Amino acid sequence: MATQYNHSAIEKKWRENWEEKPINVNDGKKEKYYCLDMFPYPSGSGLHVGHWRGYVISDVWSRYQLLKGKYVIHPMGWDAFGLPRTMRLRWASIRPSPQRPTFLI
Secondary structure, eight states: OOOOOHHHHHHHHHHHHHHOOOOOOOSSSEEEEEOOOOOOOOOTTOOOOOHHHHHHHHHHHHHHHHTOEEEEOOOOOOOTTTTHHHHHHHTTTTOOOOOOOOOOO
């Protein structure tokens, strides 16, 4: 029988490692590099193999900038209350509302 995955021990190990040897530190001396990805569609509807290609390229490019000594900011998030969500609701014949608690798929 395989040993059970102990996420707590692994999390503790790597958190300690990252605190001892930080990788991306803003010391005020490094040039800043900001790489913003085009956010994926909030509902996840329509995701395809072409999406990962864009994210892999920006990940590799950000890593390259980090290795060149820059302070890299590379956020990822969801535009959950923006135009894509509104358009999805309209497509589904649901009236858009900021208070709508559903996550459309």
